[in-house]
Amino acid sequence: MPLNFTYQTSYGACRSRTSKATNCAQQNRLIFDYKACPEIPNKEETRVELECIGIWRISGLTAFAVRMADIKGIEHRCYLMEGKGTTGRIGISADSSCEELTSIDAAISQISYKMDTLIQPQCEFSKLTFNNNKKKKKSVWESTSTGRKQIIRGGVWISAYKGKNDTVMQCLETRTSNNESQILRVYTAKGCETGFQCIRVRNL
Known part of the structure; x- marks a missing residue:
């Protein structure tokens, strides 16, 4: 809002x-x-x-x-x-x-x-790296040492701890992409600090 x-x-x-x-x-x-x-x-x-x-x-x-x-x-x-x-x-x-x-x-x-204009995802994290099964709508990883979860759902990537989000990224633009990695422009909310940044995601 x-x-x-x-x-x-x-x-x-x-x-x-x-x-x-x-x-x-x-x-x-x-x-x-x-x-x-x-x-x-x-x-x-x-x-x-x-x-x-x-x-x-x-x-x-x-x-x-x-x-x-x-x-x-x-x-x-x-x-x-x-x-x-x-x-x-x-x-x-x-x-x-x-x-x-x-x-x-x-x-x-x-x-x-x-x-104000609500920022919405314009691309997906999962297309290259996270979702080999096209029928699967969400991917979740949980750290066995910290319990922190990484949740990727389409164009939204959430980092959560003890059931609360501490970082949320929304995919806005794919800058470059190949079989090994992609560079994405994202909107990030980390705690209550917000802004735009570029990230590189490597294919696993």
């Missing part, structure tokens, strides 16, 4: 800069990168990592309980979300009690968002 957004707090509204939210490797985690802007002089650029721990519907809106994964002294917040098509608003509670979050307009912090 990548988002572009502007925000407002009790100190003012930041409309002149576009902030971003991106998915982490683990699908229930998100990173919100808040841009600093001149409308709020004391507001610094801030990165907030959220872990969704609950979701429900209330008065036609979607509510989330989240754990603030990287802010000391702040454990939980409630998010209230309304959306239509690719745009919408999010209200954020002031504390873990969530008592004042009766509506988005009552929220101490508010976000106005537009969904």
Whole structure:
């Protein structure tokens, strides 16, 4: 669920800069990168990592309980979300009690968002190396020493440990390919760091 957004707090509204939210490797985690802007002089650029721990519907809106994964002294917040098509608003509670979050307009912090383009696989890892059986849709390897799993499903390669994803790669483009190896351009989420890179995959 990548988002572009502007925000407002009790100190003012930041409309002149576009902030971003991106998915982490683990699908229930998100990173919100808040841009600093001149409308709020004391507001610094801030990165907030959220872990969704609950979701429900209330008065036609979607509510989330989240754990603030990287802010000391702040454990939980409630998010209230309304959306239509690719745009919408999010209200954020002031504390873990969530008592004042009766509506988005009552929220101490508010976000106005537009969904960004979702990156999707455009090629496959399995065509050269991982899937000799064409009927097989998924390949899984597990390390006997660490228990880490490598899961390849079409254009998605997941590295997981103890049931949680720590790296997810999506195949975007085959740059070069032969009988021995291929060089691929991929989009990688490692933890909550995301970006593009090229990798070489050798045929086994």
